[in-house]
Amino acid sequence: SPSLPEYFVVPSSLADQDLKLYSYSFIGRRMPLWSWNHPNGSALVRMANIKDVLQQRRIDQRICNAITRSHPLRSDVYKSDLDKCLPSIQEIQAAHIKLKQLCVNEPFEETEEKWLSSLENTRWLEYIR
Numbered sequence: 023s024p025s026l027p028e029y030f031v032v033p034s035s036l037a038d039q040d041l042k043l044y045s046y047s048f049i050g051r052r053m054p055l056w057s058w059n060h061p062n063g064s065a066l067v068r069m070a071n072i073k074d075v076l077q078q079r080r081i082d083q084r085i086c087n088a089i090t091r092s093h094p095l096r097s098d099v100y101k102s103d104l105d106k107c108l109p110s111i112q113e114i115q116a117a118h119i120k121l122k123q124l125c126v127n128e129p130f131e132e133t134e135e136k137w138l139s140s141l142e143n144t145r146w147l148e149y150i151r
Contacts, residue, residue, distance in 0.1 A: 031056035033088035040084070047072050047081050054085055063095050109149050120144035 032041060032053075045051045052070035059065050067089060072078040086099040109117075121144045124137075141147065 025050060025052065027055075033085075033092035035091045036085070036088040044081055044085070047074060047077055049073055054089075063093055063097065065089070065093075067099075109145075113145070114149050117144050117146040117149050121146040 030053075041053060045053050049070045049072075054067050054069035057066045057068050069085075072081055082101075086101070089099050090096060121141070124140050124144060
């Protein structure tokens, strides 16, 4: 994938040929990417959707099993579909524009309560939380 780094961490139990084969199943060939590691062994792995719904479960299970085998405590993988629980980039951009307008264009002579309500309506604080 042209959008992935040249080198990245993969579970040692996953063979290179498997990675190459699986890469064609992911949208944009964006293989799972180990993004962050916690001292307790927890990790954050980002992964694009799998194109073929029929193969999705099999490929997903193989990759999750490889990640579990690589975990020092053999902990199960917890998955979360961030597309469903995070705002889109367009929503974040719209909130940022509203925030800028509020901070630049709104007079501060208004009551603090109204200003705070307007700030809440931008949804910016919700998104950055």
